[in-house]
Amino acid sequence: MIIGVPKEVKKDEYRVALLPVGVEELVRRGHKVLVEAGAGLGSGLSDEAYAQQGAEMIHGPQDIFKRADMIIKVKEPQPAECQMLRPGQVVFTYFHFAADRKLTEAVLASGCTAVAYETLVDEQGRLPLLTPMSEVAGRMSIQEGAKYLERPQQGRGILLGGVPGVEPANVMILGGGVVGANAAKIAAGMGANVLILDVNMDRLRYLDDVMPPNVTVLFSDRHTIRNQLGRTDLLIGAVLIPGARAPYLVEEEDLKLMRPGSVIVDVAVDQGGCIATTKPTTHSDPTYMVHDVLHYCVANMPGAVGRTSTFALCNVTLPWALKIVDHGIVKAGQTFAPIAAAVNMHQGKVTNRPVAETFGMTYAGRFAA
Numbered sequence: 001m002i003i004g005v006p007k008e009v010k011k012d013e014y015r016v017a018l019l020p021v022g023v024e025e026l027v028r029r030g031h032k033v034l035v036e037a038g039a040g041l042g043s044g045l046s047d048e049a050y051a052q053q054g055a056e057m058i059h060g061p062q063d064i065f066k067r068a069d070m071i072i073k074v075k076e077p078q079p080a081e082c083q084m085l086r087p088g089q090v091v092f093t094y095f096h097f098a099a100d101r102k103l104t105e106a107v108l109a110s111g112c113t114a115v116a117y118e119t120l121v122d123e124q125g126r127l128p129l130l131t132p133m134s135e136v137a138g139r140m141s142i143q144e145g146a147k148y149l150e151r152p153q154q155g156r157g158i159l160l161g162g163v164p165g166v167e168p169a170n171v172m173i174l175g176g177g178v179v180g181a182n183a184a185k186i187a188a189g190m191g192a193n194v195l196i197l198d199v200n201m202d203r204l205r206y207l208d209d210v211m212p213p214n215v216t217v218l219f220s221d222r223h224t225i226r227n228q229l230g231r232t233d234l235l236i237g238a239v240l241i242p243g244a245r246a247p248y249l250v251e252e253e254d255l256k257l258m259r260p261g262s263v264i265v266d267v268a269v270d271q272g273g274c275i276a277t278t279k280p281t282t283h284s285d286p287t288y289m290v291h292d293v294l295h296y297c298v299a300n301m302p303g304a305v306g307r308t309s310t311f312a313l314c315n316v317t318l319p320w321a322l323k324i325v326d327h328g329i330v331k332a333g334q335t336f337a338p339i340a341a342a343v344n345m346h347q348g349k350v351t352n353r354p355v356a357e358t359f360g361m362t363y364a365g366r367f368a369a
Helices: 020-028 047-052 062-067 101-110 131-148 178-189 201-210 222-229 252-257 267-271 301-327 329-335 337-342 353-359
Strands: 002-005 032-036 056-058 070-072 090-093 113-116 170-174 193-198 215-219 234-237 263-266 287-290 293-296 343-346
Touching: 002 062, 020 032, 020 047, 020 301, 032 047, 032 062, 047 056, 070 301, 090 301, 101 353, 113 337, 131 178, 131 234, 131 263, 131 267, 131 293, 131 301, 170 178, 170 222, 178 193, 178 234, 193 201, 193 222, 201 215, 215 222, 222 252, 234 267, 263 267, 301 329, 301 337, 329 337, 329 343, 337 343
Parallel strands: 002 032, 002 070, 032 056, 070 090, 090 113, 170 193, 170 234, 193 215, 234 263, 263 293
Antiparallel strands: 113 343, 287 293
């Protein structure tokens, strides 16, 4: 099989989908790897490092998309890339279809097989290809939130951890999953007062056992959220429903309960956001104001720490990529249930129920079912 690794073209994206060691593993198994020149530079990986392991270095993406049986990427295909996709080609990347109708329609029309990192569910019900980026984004959400609470950034002028004699910031985290737990860990370590809200009582009991004393867990409902907004300095959106659009837990009117200069970091922006006023932003233009509340809604947060994120991502994606290329997508889906769950589209049909329901499309049934 011919595997193509194009350079990421989404704005401010510095990750790459395959490490040189991944090239070596694929070549050793008899596959051919095409890597676009410069693809790894944002992560500190030179073209020479890839070439030394047997990759064919290609200038420009057109030849890669034309020749490759399987494309491995980090972010969803951008409009120009969607035009290069073709029937029968496998694309293995983050898609987050439910947040983007245009992307969904474009990839569907291409006839390719879309294998989404974010819906690959293992035998334990975990999301192994989403977890490392959720860990990065959760930790970054506090790092960025703390910065934007500073007055020069239009925040309230609050030090997250306070100082002796001055109370620390109040951080509310909506969602106690991987993003939320990692955000809470960093916020608590910096000395903030932290609230985690979730609807899963078993998860709340677990978090209550493992988190430090300055973290409180609360059951999430509309009244509790509204009651807490008035005292929240930093609000983290960390809600995830695999494959589906995130629900709005905070409406626009609710922002008026927050104090001017409070900060929202909506990590759920990739899935549409869990704050009604969320809209995707970029690292070069990351924030905007609504009702005097600063919003940070960068849609590819881990891309800013490209080297850390690339290694963390490739550590978990390579084993699954090897299964796909060694078996072919049909046999891989029949043999490995997690891969079947990851196939969102195949031959112009939607094979992921939440995506189909989000856009009122026909659900063709689970792939290889």
